[in-house]
Amino acid sequence: MPDSSLAATVEARLFQPLTVRGVTFKNRIVIAPMCQYSAEDGLATDWHFAHHSGFAIGGAACIFFEAAAVEPRGRISYGDLGIWSDAHRDALKPIIRFIKDQGAAPAIQIAHAGRKASIQRPWDGNGPMDGSDASRGELPWEVVAPSSVPTADGWLMPAELTPAEMAEIKSRFVDAARRSHEAGFEVLEVHGAHGYLLHSFLSPISNFRTDDFGGDRVNRMRFPLEVAAAVREAWPADKPLFYRISSTDSVEEGGWQLEDSVAFAHELKARGIDVVDCSSGGIGGSATALRIPREPGFQVPFAEAIRRDADIATMAVGLILTPKQAEAILEAGQADLIAIAREALYDPFWPRHAAYALDADPGFEDWPDQYGWWLARREKGLVRPD
Numbered sequence: 001m002p003d004s005s006l007a008a009t010v011e012a013r014l015f016q017p018l019t020v021r022g023v024t025f026k027n028r029i030v031i032a033p034m035c036q037y038s039a040e041d042g043l044a045t046d047w048h049f050a051h052h053s054g055f056a057i058g059g060a061a062c063i064f065f066e067a068a069a070v071e072p073r074g075r076i077s078y079g080d081l082g083i084w085s086d087a088h089r090d091a092l093k094p095i096i097r098f099i100k101d102q103g104a105a106p107a108i109q110i111a112h113a114g115r116k117a118s119i120q121r122p123w124d125g126n127g128p129m130d131g132s133d134a135s136r137g138e139l140p141w142e143v144v145a146p147s148s149v150p151t152a153d154g155w156l157m158p159a160e161l162t163p164a165e166m167a168e169i170k171s172r173f174v175d176a177a178r179r180s181h182e183a184g185f186e187v188l189e190v191h192g193a194h195g196y197l198l199h200s201f202l203s204p205i206s207n208f209r210t211d212d213f214g215g216d217r218v219n220r221m222r223f224p225l226e227v228a229a230a231v232r233e234a235w236p237a238d239k240p241l242f243y244r245i246s247s248t249d250s251v252e253e254g255g256w257q258l259e260d261s262v263a264f265a266h267e268l269k270a271r272g273i274d275v276v277d278c279s280s281g282g283i284g285g286s287a288t289a290l291r292i293p294r295e296p297g298f299q300v301p302f303a304e305a306i307r308r309d310a311d312i313a314t315m316a317v318g319l320i321l322t323p324k325q326a327e328a329i330l331e332a333g334q335a336d337l338i339a340i341a342r343e344a345l346y347d348p349f350w351p352r353h354a355a356y357a358l359d360a361d362p363g364f365e366d367w368p369d370q371y372g373w374w375l376a377r378r379e380k381g382l383v384r385p386d
């Protein structure tokens with residue numbers, strides 16, 4: 001029998017389940033996608049197993065795999081994960097199995113880096129590839145975009161995509177969705193943010209096309225919405241589909257704005273997207289000076305506005321650091337889910353520690369037995385030194 005003195009007393013919103021289509025999230029905490037730059041030819045490695053297993057033991061309801069490229073040239077760097085072949089799919093299966101065994105929902109973000117592809121791993125320079133990369137046998141590859149405009153001075157000049165090539169990329173997203181399902185993922189997210197291919201179609205900073213895919217907002221939204229609709233069709237009806245946006249370009253002047261995101265979210269909802277994951281920025285170039293101060297929760301107002309004005313579930317992300325802060329976001333109705341990234345690197349057990357702090361699991365009952373059995377017994381007689 002659990003010790004009643006250690007039973008949960010507070011119904012923390014952070015620990016209320018949420019059902020989206022056929023998937024029930026055991027709480028509201030999601031580990032955001034985080035590139036590990038540790039894949040080999042796009043294949044998951046032991047590092048990915050250890051990285052995701054920590055989060056699964058750590059109690060998050062949903063654990064995202066990093067941006068997985070739908071085709072090789074859609075990788076940001078040589079270290080990115082891919083999902084462009086059955087071998088890539090199969091390498092993910094043991095990790096997915098472990099995550100499910102811990103009661104969490106495995107999720108994957110499918111991506112194409114567009115004109116921001118072919119750069120160095122962060123610790124190799126974090127910029128366009130140069131001679132030091134060539135000495136490792138890593139040569140730049142051709143990058144593609146809506147228009148032949150580079151991200152910034154010194155970055156690769158992208159080739160402008162033809163409509164036929166765009167249709168090809170759309171079918172790569174569809175293949176990636178199918179493989180993600182076959183691998184056992186329960187949640188899928190289309191990466192439409194941070195200046196990568198789909199965002200670069202939306203933004204007037206990177207899209208100068210004169211055909212049906214450029215010009216006014218309706219035209220700039222056309223290709224991302226076509227991809228969203230095609231992925232929704234390929235992804236099972238009982239599984240949730242998320243879409244990550246850059247809610248604003250966060251540039252000094254012009255660019256994609258929050259009101260554009262509200263309009264886009266309406267269209268995503270009409271195409272069966274369940275959750276809009278509200279990030280911002282990344283379009284690149286000299287116009288990236290930040291208008292938005294990077295204070296805790298700086299992107300939460302975007303999740304709030306989109307949730308309210310487009311009437312769609314949102315996920316808040318960005319410098320969400322403490323359980324109280326997360327709880328307050330949910331309490332104020334600003335978002336339905338809370339995504340954490342770097343704070344989960346600092347503390348992969350953040351959700352379990354949050355449950356303790358919010359009195360949702362004071363008795364360690366929700367922990368895996370391998371850990372919880374010991375911690376519950378230790379707790380009874382524990383006097384912590386100052």
Ligand SMILES: Cc1cc2nc3c(=O)[nH]c(=O)nc-3n(C[C@H](O)[C@H](O)[C@H](O)COP(=O)(O)O)c2cc1C
Binds near residue numbers: 067318320
């Ligand atoms: C190491 C690292 C890798 C990231 N990789 C991705 C990615 O693959 N896809 C993505 O949409 N965002 C990526 N991000 C952004 C995070 O998902 C998140 O939006 C951002 O870090 C802000 O949240 P935080 O303040 O909790 O870290 C990455 C962030 C970090 C720190």
